[in-house]
Amino acid sequence: xxxxxxxxxxxxxxxxxxxxRILFVPLSFVDxxxxxxxxxxxLNISSSRKRKIIYIMATGLLAVIRRTFIPDPYGTLINLIxxxxxxxxxxxxxxxxxxxxxxxAVAISSILELFIYxxxxxxxxxxYTQMMSAPLYxxxxxxxxxxxxxxxxxxxxxxxxxxxxxxxxxKNKVLFFITIILGILAIGSQIYIMSFxxxxxxxxxxxxxxxxxxxxxxxxxxxxxxxxxLNTTAQNLEEAQLYNKTLTLLHDSMRGFKHDFHNIVxxxxxxxxxxxxxxxxxxxxxxxxxxxxxxxxxxxxxxxINNPAIYxxxxxxxxxxxxIDVQINLGVFIDLNEIEKHMKIYEFTRILGILMDNAIExxxxxxxxxxHVSFRKEENRSRFVMVIENTYANKDxxxxxxxxxxxxxxxxxxxxxxxxxxxxxxxxxxxxxDLYTTKNQEYFIQEFSIYY
Numbered sequence: 001x002x003x004x005x006x007x008x009x010x011x012x013x014x015x016x017x018x019x020x021r022i023l024f025v026p027l028s029f030v031d032x033x034x035x036x037x038x039x040x041x042x043l044n045i046s047s048s049r050k051r052k053i054i055y056i057m058a059t060g061l062l063a064v065i066r067r068t069f070i071p072d073p074y075g076t077l078i079n080l081i082x083x084x085x086x087x088x089x090x091x092x093x094x095x096x097x098x099x100x101x102x103x104x105a106v107a108i109s110s111i112l113e114l115f116i117y118x119x120x121x122x123x124x125x126x127x128y129t130q131m132m133s134a135p136l137y138x139x140x141x142x143x144x145x146x147x148x149x150x151x152x153x154x155x156x157x158x159x160x161x162x163x164x165x166x167x168x169x170x171k172n173k174v175l176f177f178i179t180i181i182l183g184i185l186a187i188g189s190q191i192y193i194m195s196f197x198x199x200x201x202x203x204x205x206x207x208x209x210x211x212x213x214x215x216x217x218x219x220x221x222x223x224x225x226x227x228x229x230l231n232t233t234a235q236n237l238e239e240a241q242l243y244n245k246t247l248t249l250l251h252d253s254m255r256g257f258k259h260d261f262h263n264i265v266x267x268x269x270x271x272x273x274x275x276x277x278x279x280x281x282x283x284x285x286x287x288x289x290x291x292x293x294x295x296x297x298x299x300x301x302x303x304x305i306n307n308p309a310i311y312x313x314x315x316x317x318x319x320x321x322x323x324i325d326v327q328i329n330l331g332v333f334i335d336l337n338e339i340e341k342h343m344k345i346y347e348f349t350r351i352l353g354i355l356m357d358n359a360i361e362x363x364x365x366x367x368x369x370x371x372h373v374s375f376r377k378e379e380n381r382s383r384f385v386m387v388i389e390n391t392y393a394n395k396d397x398x399x400x401x402x403x404x405x406x407x408x409x410x411x412x413x414x415x416x417x418x419x420x421x422x423x424x425x426x427x428x429x430x431x432x433x434d435l436y437t438t439k440n441q442e443y444f445i446q447e448f449s450i451y452y
Contacts, residue, residue, distance in 0.1 A: 015133035023139055024067055027146075029060035034146050035109065037153045039101035040091070044162040047091045055090040059083060080106065096165055096173055103180045103220075108152065112145045176227070183220055300330065307336040309349045314373075317356040321371065326363045331374040338377075339384060342452045343433060347426050351435075352386070354419040355446050359390035362444060366391040372443075384450040389443040397444070399437045 033056050040047070047055075062082055066075040080102065088098040120141050124130075132138060165173070271280035300318055305311040314330070321328050339348055356373075363369045372389040403424045427433050432451040439445060 015130070016135050017133060019135045020133070020138055021068065023135060025064055027139070027142055028063035028067075029056055030146055031063065031109075031142075032056045032059035034149045034153065035105040036091075038108065038149055038156070039087075039104040041153055041157050042104060042161065042163055043093075043097050043101055044164065045091055045093050045097060045101070047093075051090055051092065055086060058086050058090060062086070094165070096177060099177060099180050100163075100165065103183055107183065108149060109145065112148055113141075116141050116144050116148075176223075179220060179223075183216060186216065304332050305336060307339065307345065309345050310336050310339075310352065313349045313353050313356070317353070317360065321360045321363075324360075324364050324369075326360050326369040326371060328371045328373060331372075331376075333374070333376040334384060336375060339450060342384070342450050343430060347430070348450075351423050351426060351448060354423055355388050355448070358419060359388050359444075359446075362392040362394075363390045365393040382452055384452070386448045388446045388448075391442060392439070392444040395439075395441070397439070399439060402437070 036052065036055060036059075039045070040052075062079065066079050070078060083105070084098050084102045087093065087101050088095060091098075093101070120137055124137055130137060267283060268280065271277070271283060300315055302308070302311050305314055318328050318330075339345065356371075359371045363371050368391050370391050372387070374385075374387050376385050376387075377383075378385055403420045423435060427435060434449045434451070436447040436449070437445070438447070
């Protein structure tokens with residue numbers, strides 16, 4: 001029995017590259033699991049259980065193939081590139097989130113690897129070659145790294161720390177993208193150097209390298225978090241300003257109704273006393289228009305239009321229309337945040353803005369300046385629907401040509417003719433989107449559908 005134990009101990013504490021490769025097969029899948037738990041929690045990446053399992057299996061298999069057939073540094077480079085692509089297409093997230101996720105996995109694993117390996121070198125009094133080639137030392141080091149990463153995951157999940165990249169401006173996204181690329185290159189270079197000279201470098205230099213990488217990682221996350229917080233604050237401020245403007249209009253309208261209530265009742269009584277029903281109908285239509293304006297102002301509320309990006313667009317277009325006496329009748333019958341699950345909110349607000357601008361412009365040329373906007377969900381057809389109907393003067397408009405590039409019913413000086421063409425490009429990139437355009441004698445109708 002002692003001889004067997006001695007044989008096992010010898011096999012585990014002496015160089016045995018083949019045994020390490022065998023042990024790394026299950027550990028590769030554990031590596032994929034713990035890193036996915038960490039970055040998906042930090043970046044709030046939601047994906048189905050099936051997709052997560054596929055990602056773990058694909059990433060683990062990639063690691064096994066890379067370690068078996070592709071020598072470093074080429075194997076590491078391929079692992080980074082393919083890992084980034086797997087996050088993007090399997091977990092169905094954005095390019096930026098995929099890159100940040102890869103950065104988080106590489107940065108934390110690399111920093112912990114530097115620290116744990118150096119610690120084990122001191123504790124076991126072993127050389128770097130022994131640490132990398134002896135199964136016991138190597139596996140113990142890797143398991144410690146995985147346990148620490150899992151601990152990070154639990155702490156982050158407990159404190160609900162998330163980084164939201166959706167509210168970042170395009171400029172900030174570009175800058176952050178460059179920062180992440182440089183960070184990955186810096187960390188990769190450092191790991192490559194340390195792999196050759198870790199056992200020869202003084203402890204102080206190793207600690208300095210670890211602290212430098214750790215500081216860079218923390219500052220990068222802090223910068224991202226601060227930028228995100230600043231963008232969110234700016235968005236909330238813009239939303240509050242638009243809502244205050246809405247409340248001011250609502251307050252003024254209510255004061256006007258309260259002040260004129262006696263006169264309104266007297267006017268209605270005058271028509272009734274004289275039996276002037278045609279005059280009463282005209283008066284009622286005018287009064288109803290003002291009442292609808294007040295009702296629409298109550299709908300223009302962040303708690304009803306509960307997506308900040310959509311609210312800002314709708315509030316801006318409403319006030320723009322109100323200034324030129326175009327009336328927007330608004331109906332919201334869904335949770336607008338659900339839209340983000342099925343298409344990019346940037347693309348949705350882009351489409352909404354273009355369609356609203358066109359509707360306002362067309363309605364402003366009519367005697368009856370009216371726009372009807374509704375958001376609803378059709379469970380039987382598995383879709384969200386946004387319908388925008390507006391009055392229009394040009395009854396001869398060709399709905400088959402309006403999506404052509406540079407087509408416009410207005411002067412080239414005032415209209416680029418690119419709005420609807422840009423919508424068509426978005427539709428081409430997304431196979432679950434559709435825009436159905438129709439018209440009748442009174443209204444021009446755009447029906448935008450998001451299928452799920």
